[in-house]
Amino acid sequence: MNKARISPEFISKIKDAVNIIDVIGEHVVLKKSGSNHMGLCPFHNERTPSFSVSEGKQLYKCHGCGKGGDLVNFVMEMHGLSFVDAVEELAERGKVPLPKDFVRAEDGDPEAAKRREAAREKTAKAYRLNLFALKFFQKQLREAKTGPGGSAHIAEYFKKRGVGKTLADSFFVGAAPPSWDALANHFVTAKAPLPLASELGLVKPSQKGTKAGPGYFDLFRNRAMFPILDLRGKVAGFGGRGLPTPPGAPDVGGETPKYLNSSESMLFQKSKLAYGMFQAQKYVREKDEVILVEGYFDVLALHAAGFQNVVATCGTSLTEDHLALFQKFCSKVTVLFDGDRAGIAATDRAMELGLKLGVILHGASLPDGLDPDEILFDQDTGKVIPQGVERMTMILAASAPLLDTRIESARVFALKGAEERTKAVKQVAEWLAMYRDPVGRELRAEKVAQDFGISKALLQTAMGGVPAATGRAPNRGPKPIGGSAAPINAPEGRNSAPKRKAPSQKPSLKEAILIRGILRGGNFRAMIEEARAYLPEGQPLSGLADHPSVRSVLEAILERGMTPESFLDSVASSEEASPGELLAFAGEIRSLLIESVMGADAPGAPPLTEGEFRIAVQRGIHQSWARFSQELKGRLRDAELKKDEDLRSRLAQEFLDVKRRMKEFESFYDEV
Template sequence: MSLIPKEVVDQILTQADIAEVVGDFVSLKKKGQNLWANCPFHHEKSPSFSVSPAKGIYKCFGCGKAGNSVQFIMDVEGTSFPEALKYLAKKYGIEVPEDEPNPEYAKEQSERDSLYIVSDFASKHYQHLLHQHEEGSIGQSYLKERGLSNSTIKKFELGYSLDAWSDLTDAALKAGYKQKYLESTGLTIVKEDGKKYDRFRGRVMFPIHNISGRVIGFGARTLKSNDKKSPKYLNSPESDIYHKSNVLYGMYQARQAIRMQDTCYMVEGYLDVLSLHQGGIENVVASSGTSLTEGQIKLIARYTQNITVLYDGDAAGIKASLRGIDLILENGLNVNVVTFPAGEDPDSYIHKVGDEKFKAYVAEHAQDFISFKASLYAEEAKGNPVKKAEAIREIVTSISKIPDPIKRSVFFQSCSLIFDIDEQLLISEYNKMHLQERQQKQQRSGSPEDLAEAEAFEAEQEEIQKPATEADSLKRYEREIVRMLLNYPDKVLVDGQNTCQYMLEQLEDVEFRTPLYARLIEVVKEKLQQGIIPAADDFINYPDQEIRTEATNLLSDPYELSHNWETHQIYVPHESDLLPYGAERAVLRLKWRNVQLLMKSEMEKLRLVTDPAEQDRVLQIIFQLKSFEKQIGDLLGIVVNK
């Protein structure tokens, strides 16, 4: 595989807008100069994930993830630097010159990237067969019968697999893709005798995309009505890039509409998504017939806190899936429910009544999940006290999943009216359940798993409480120097000198002992020797990932002054206003700490020296260092013991 030319990399880095790139994956809200969201890399209830459009960086103050646009794609997709660059190039319409795939291509890729590449090849192959191969007309006829337009078919990249033993496998191997990646993605199955065949044959293909639009798996529907042995729908198996529990069909196409309309419609099947999307309801995704998982809920929560589940008219199916909705409540999201007339599903109903009447029906029949579930159970329990008691406990169980106490209180009031029961009884039942859960947790606390967790926690606390080492304290002072150099490199301090020139001149004889900061200082020196004042981008886009990450950390600030201070004419000086003072003190602190460490080293040396002449020489050095320590201490306002 050829390398991406530097000028193309620079063009990608220049055009990639961090807010746009991150905004494809999470819903950002402006607060001060920065944009904030719940972190996509760890579970949290209050936003600690910050995006700085001015600096072109993101930083999570919870889990520590940080970087530029390329690093974000690498983090969120788990992909390599070149593949992240290619993703951004595609997003911004930048052509990346590369050789055609050849047998060496897959070899040079990481395992994960190779799975993406093979899946993409398969998707394009299936699309070509649907539109260009004569057998593809079978697939086209089916899709047309289901009312799908050409634009919908192309937008969702639908395809067709030939009813042949190894069509895809043969085409992929001929194009230079390795068999092991075809097997890893589940596209090819190899029998014990070594014979190879395609998993998908004679089926309409529904590519499953991840949130950035890369194909990670397939759903496939057979068109053979007389084949009783083969399942109607067949899906790709789990792989390193495809985890069913973290994927929702249609999320890539729906994510912007979900964010704009601040709600997500949840349906069951591929065709439900396609028909609704075509009808103008683009904020729709499918769980593809599986129970909702926490990973899927968290995926939706990146874009909205509101989910509306569109149920088929089948009452038995509705009741079977109710428990899965409790998981949505547990994650703090708001859930509404819409049911369709008996025998109808979202796909059939939108074709029956049309787009506008379908939207009106959904708006009119949407009901919050707790009220819907309570009404459903209350209807079943009519005239049966035992069933009514069971129904009440079932509803209280659902309400107990809601983390927000105010919402819980509102639902208790609502359910007391539906069941015609005292609200306090519902609350008492909830308290009883809550107490039982706590007791069960306490009983489990003696298990090996819990003991291991407790030991890990204690070890972590010991680490936190451990006194800072000399290296730690020195690192803190060195970090402050580098932070100022990165944030204010060209700020003029004294005598026409900028921050870089001033600090490096003042610290000319000081050796940085933290390896990472020593490397960062060398980068600054190299730039200055070239006559260039280093900018933040030089470090944010630096080839070394460790430098990129630390630079982003040093350029990020979790706190911003509210604009209300300015509105009320309350002046608070910014660090940059006091930079000459701050830079001088940062330099003095690092020198002061270095003098202390040198003094300690000489004192240890003195204990080992036996020669009187050498003892006098070391003592003179110690006295001189002690004098330096006092001079610097006086400048810093630190009292140094004599």
């Protein structure tokens, strides 16, 4: 129907019944900021929150991508719904009855309107079927009949695994009885559409002539059942854990596979769903962390023990969609997989996926051979294990970035010998090459080179870069990883950068951080002013950078007191620079200057911390001394050629003093 057919009064009733903060808060971690709430935009990738929600005005606006609107607009955008479908969804949520004249009158193509209506009705019917099946499984568990076809053994199994009534009700667990067609017959009695139930993976058509009855058999037979809900609390599908056939019951082949999930369907895409996310989302937001485990029982056990920000994937490895889902709610993902070989392999796959997306996953180490629920509950009685909660708390508290723990393991392995060292360096280089966050990659690469006793150039080569060019051409630096990320730069030679000529390489990450900090002012400006005392005598602050364009920026702002705007204007009007050079300069520097006009980090840019800036300043000081050291070596060679002993002796002593000074910075790197 047209928007015009829905009265403003009805929309107002919906907005009175449904708070925009509650709806958006299911998808975005919102934090109070003045009169509004701020968070990361769910419609585009960003690191700095630019998504604002006004509870008073019931409006939202992203200052990064520009999307905004009211409650209805958000539901339409988030779930891909039409205006009318979004209104119906919100009316159902707020328990606001639809007006009697709420009749669809789709404009446009009548056939397309019919198809949309048919798809909507099919989806609604599919959700009802899944809910109908859930209630059937719950009833089987609740009644827990003994004898053939009964579910008493499944109820006992849940009890032994520590799942009491409260937990069972919270997660809607149930039982699929040891029967070929109990659910199928239940559908027939209720006149439910069996073909749609088959499409959802609840039943399957029987082979012709081999089965009497409804003509369909149950997919889930003799299984402990775990409903998988979407973020709105609707039943998207099921997971079932096979159990041994009880004495006297028919063998219905329900033991294998051990875990069975619903078929992929319009409702169930296991790569996008996480078991327990509906129940956990509130706690994930509060703790700013999601704990990822392997099994459904692990989720239940940890929730029962008070760890309520826990979820599991649905019989699949961690995917990009999972990480995107988690990042809408929190900034930290902790992997708590089994300590056996399969668990370690799954953890490594998760870590590598995170690296490719620029996310560092944390990992907590479980004792070898133990599941989380085995730490918390006795597997025979279901009783709580004394000190189990304290033990699990300590395990989770000891979680650490997976990349860092894996690098440390590789470093220890490298101590065994030359071959082991080679393998370790290659493996670590492969991980670093995967890592898309340039800040984290640069910081870790610096430390890896120090810890493994190799040069950054060698590490860069192992990461897929190329050695620095030689000859008269300017030093282009290592090849950027992935083609676009900031390169890990080695110090340039003294003659590598002409004074005003625009170089082909981009500013290094260190130099980008320096500019961002200077433009932010405050403590950042104070830190860089303090650096004057640590530079070689007579060296200006612009010497903290190697890139000539960055040096020009530092000199203009720090030494001449120019504003970013006036500096860009002066470059644009310069007669010394060609248009091509100006274009290159703008591409390298303008994005770093523009945030000063905005008064904050640019949308999508990671927030700058004082720790990162301090490291960038320290590196600038170190490289300044390194250049000064090279200059002294050149002057020392000239003195030797001229056989000027007095000058040679004085320069040699000065060179030794410089070397000692540089040691201070090397010890700093060891602590990073």
